[in-house]
Amino acid sequence: MPRPDPRGRTGAPALLILLLVLAAAVPSEAANTVSVDVGSVYASNEGTSIDPALGTIRGKLHSMFNYTSYRMLDRKRRSLSVGEEGEFELPDRRTMRATPLPAQGDKVRLLIKISDGPRKLLTTTLGLRRGGMVLVGGPSHKAGVLILIISAE
Amino acid sequence: MNEREKGGVPDDALIRTTLAGDDGAFAELMERYKGRAFAVAVGIVGNGDDALDIVQDSFIKAYYKLKEFRFGSNFYTWFYRLLVNQAIDRWRKSARSAEVPFDESWLSEDDSPPDAFAYPRTPEDLLRDRELGDALQRALDALPEYHRAVIVLREVDGMAYDEIAKVLGCSVGTVMSRLHYARAKLKESLKAHREG
Amino acid sequence: MDCRAALEKIDRKADGLLPREAEAELSGHLAGCPACAAEDAAISATGDALRALTGTRAREKAPALDAMWTRVRAGIGESREALRRPSWVARWAWVPAAVALAVLALLFYPAGTDRSPFHPSTFDVAVEDVESEVATVALVDKGEELPRVIWIIEDAKT
Numbered sequence: 001m002p003r004p005d006p007r008g009r010t011g012a013p014a015l016l017i018l019l020l021v022l023a024a025a026v027p028s029e030a031a032n033t034v035s036v037d038v039g040s041v042y043a044s045n046e047g048t049s050i051d052p053a054l055g056t057i058r059g060k061l062h063s064m065f066n067y068t069s070y071r072m073l074d075r076k077r078r079s080l081s082v083g084e085e086g087e088f089e090l091p092d093r094r095t096m097r098a099t100p101l102p103a104q105g106d107k108v109r110l111l112i113k114i115s116d117g118p119r120k121l122l123t124t125t126l127g128l129r130r131g132g133m134v135l136v137g138g139p140s141h142k143a144g145v146l147i148l149i150i151s152a153e
Numbered sequence: 154m155n156e157r158e159k160g161g162v163p164d165d166a167l168i169r170t171t172l173a174g175d176d177g178a179f180a181e182l183m184e185r186y187k188g189r190a191f192a193v194a195v196g197i198v199g200n201g202d203d204a205l206d207i208v209q210d211s212f213i214k215a216y217y218k219l220k221e222f223r224f225g226s227n228f229y230t231w232f233y234r235l236l237v238n239q240a241i242d243r244w245r246k247s248a249r250s251a252e253v254p255f256d257e258s259w260l261s262e263d264d265s266p267p268d269a270f271a272y273p274r275t276p277e278d279l280l281r282d283r284e285l286g287d288a289l290q291r292a293l294d295a296l297p298e299y300h301r302a303v304i305v306l307r308e309v310d311g312m313a314y315d316e317i318a319k320v321l322g323c324s325v326g327t328v329m330s331r332l333h334y335a336r337a338k339l340k341e342s343l344k345a346h347r348e349g
Numbered sequence: 350m351d352c353r354a355a356l357e358k359i360d361r362k363a364d365g366l367l368p369r370e371a372e373a374e375l376s377g378h379l380a381g382c383p384a385c386a387a388e389d390a391a392i393s394a395t396g397d398a399l400r401a402l403t404g405t406r407a408r409e410k411a412p413a414l415d416a417m418w419t420r421v422r423a424g425i426g427e428s429r430e431a432l433r434r435p436s437w438v439a440r441w442a443w444v445p446a447a448v449a450l451a452v453l454a455l456l457f458y459p460a461g462t463d464r465s466p467f468h469p470s471t472f473d474v475a476v477e478d479v480e481s482e483v484a485t486v487a488l489v490d491k492g493e494e495l496p497r498v499i500w501i502i503e504d505a506k507t
Contacts, residue, residue, distance in 0.1 A: 049420050050209070050420050052209070052423075052424045053467075054467060055468055056206075056247065056467065056469075057467050057496070058206045059202030059203045059205065059206050060494075060495050062205070062413070064489075064491060109477070114501075119482065119483045120482040121503070122480075122484070123478075123479070123480050124477075124478060124499060125477040125478050126477065127475035127477055128473065128474040128475070129470075131469060131470030132470070132471045133467070133471070133474075134474045134498075135499070136498075136499045136500075136501070137499075137500055138500045138501035138503065139503065149496075151467070180418050180422070183418060184418070187414060188407070188414065191410065195406045196402075196403045201406045201407075205410060205414065205417070208414075208417060209420045213421055285398065286401075286402055286405070289402055293399075305399070305403075307364065308395070308399045308400060329360075332364075336360065336363075336392055339395045343391070343395060
C-alpha cells in the first residue's frame with residue numbers, strides 16, 4: 001500500500017470545518033433578508049446577438065422591444081436585510097440603491113432609487129413575490145439603452 | 154433525407170473540419186439545418202421567440218458535443234435529439250398560456266408608445282383563418298410532449314418512423330401509436346373548428 | 350377491403366409507406382366510401398394545416414433566423430471564455446482562495462457577479478409609487494407572461 005502523500009488532502013477537511021464554523025456563527029435570518037439580483041443589459045440595434053446568459057427571458061425581450069441585440073454587461077447580487085440599503089454600481093457611473101421594506105408572507109417590497117450622479121432618474125417602491133422580476137430601462141448607453149433586470153429572492 | 158445528397162461538402166466532412174478548429178465549417182452545417190430545426194422547435198413550443206432560443210442553444214450545445222458524434226451516423230438525427238430535448242425542456246419550464254392578445258390601443262395615434270417598444274404585429278393570417286391556427290395550436294398544446302414531438306417530426310420535418318424512433322429513443326411501434334393518437338386529436342380539433 | 354382495413358391503411362398512406370398495390374386498392378375503396386374518403390381528407394388536411402402553421406411562424410421570424418449564426422457564434426464565444434481557465438488555478442490555489450472568499454462572503458456580503466441564466470418564476474409586480482426628478486417615467490404591461498417594464502424617458506432621447 002503506498003505511503004500517503006504528506007502534502008496530502010488536509011486542505012479539504014480543514015476548509016469544511018472552517019465553513020461550518022462560520023456558517024454556524026451567522027444567525028439564520030432568511031425571512032428578514034432579501035437577495036436582490038440586478039442584471040445590466042445593453043440593448044441596441046448593433047448586430048443580432050442575444051446573450052445566452054439571459055436565459056428564458058431572451059424571447060420575452062424580443063417580444064417586448066424593437067432592439068436586435070441584447071448583451072448582459074454585468075450582474076450583481078446582494079443579500080440585504082429589511083431596512084438595509086444596498087448599492088449597486090451600474091454602467092456609465094450610474095447607481096442603483098435598493099432597500100427591502102417590511103412585507104408579509106413570501107412577498108418582497110423594494111425601494112429602488114436609480115441615479116446618474118446627482119440626477120435622480122427614478123424612485124419607485126415595488127411589491128413582488130420572491131422569484132419575481134421587473135425590468136427598468138431607458139437610460140442611454142453607447143448606441144442603445146440600458147435595461148436593468150431586477151429580481152428578488 | 155439528409156443534406157449530403159444535395160451536393161456540396163458532406164456533413165461528416167464539415168464536422169471533421171469543425172473539430173480541426175474551423176468554426177466556419179460549423180456555420181455551414183448550421184445553415185443547412187437551421188430552417189428545419191426552427192420548424193420543429195416552433196411546432197413543439199408554439200412560439201417563435203422561444204423556438205429561436207431553442208435553435209440557438211441546440212447548436213451551441215451541438216458545437217461542444219461534436220466530439221461525441223459517431224462518424225457514419227446521421228448528423229441531423231443526432232442533432233435533432235438535442236433539439237427535441239431542448240424544446241421539451243423549455244416547454245416544461247415555461248408557464249404556457251394563451252398568446253398575449255392583440256392590444257388595439259397601441260395603434261391609437263393618441264396613445265403612441267415610446268419608439269423602443271415593439272408595435273403589435275398584424276394578426277396572423279394563418280390559412281386565411283386565424284381561428285383555425287388558434288384551434289390547431291391549442292390542440293397541439295394539449296398533446297403530451299412526446300406525441301407533439303412525433304407529429305411535428307413526421308408532418309413538418311418529414312422524418313421517417315425509424316429516424317423519429319432514434320431521435321426520441323423509443324421503438325418504431327411507439328412512434329406509430331403516438332402518431333396515430335396525435336393525428337386523431339388534431340383531426341378532431343380541426344373538425345370541431347369547421348363545424349363550430 | 351372493408352372500412353376497418355382502410356382506416357388502418359390511411360395513416361400509412363399519409364406517411365408514404367403503402368406499397369403501390371395496397372395504395373391502389375385503398376384508392377378503390379375510398380372512391381366508393383364517403384366516410385373513409387372524408388377520413389383520408391381529414392388526415393391530409395391535418396398535416397397541411399400543421400405545415401402551414403409552422404410555415405407562418407417561420408416567415409415571421411425569417412430575419413432573426415437569417416442572423417442565427419451571429420447568435421450561435423456569440424454563444425460559443427461566451428462558453429469558450431467560461432471554459433478558458435488555467436488548470437493550475439483550480440489545482441493548486443483553491444484552498445487559500447476558497448477560504449478567503451468564504452470569509453469575505455460571510456463577513457462583508459460583497460456584490461458578486463453571476464452569469465447563470467435568468468429563470469424568473471413570476472412577473473407579478475405591484476408598483477406602489479414611482480417618480481423621477483429629471484425624466485418621464487412610463488409603466489408598460491404587455492400581459493401576464495411578460496415582465497412589467499418601468500421605462501425612463503430622459504429628455505425624449507429614448
